[in-house]
Amino acid sequence: MSNETSRPGDLLVRTGAIVFLVGAVATMATVAPLFLGADPLPTAAYFVSMLMGVGFVVAAAGVLRAVAAQRRAAREAAAG
Secondary structure, eight states: OOOOOOOOTTHHHHHHHHHHHHHHHHHHHHHHHHHHHHHOOOOHHHHHHTHHHHHHHHHHHHHHHHHHHHHHHHHHHHHH
């Protein structure tokens, strides 16, 4: 555990990374049968693969939220 405090957007970035990894694993699982000559997976597996993009968007939103909070803090420090 670290002693660092949680900043705005940290939870979104972590959640986005987890969702992205789940989507990446699903993508590898759906592509593997194509190379192995096996039957393709059901359509639901392809929908889970789309979580890769969703995770990227969630993580990007967390980064943008952190940037906005840092800019706001810098603006307040300069004004005060």
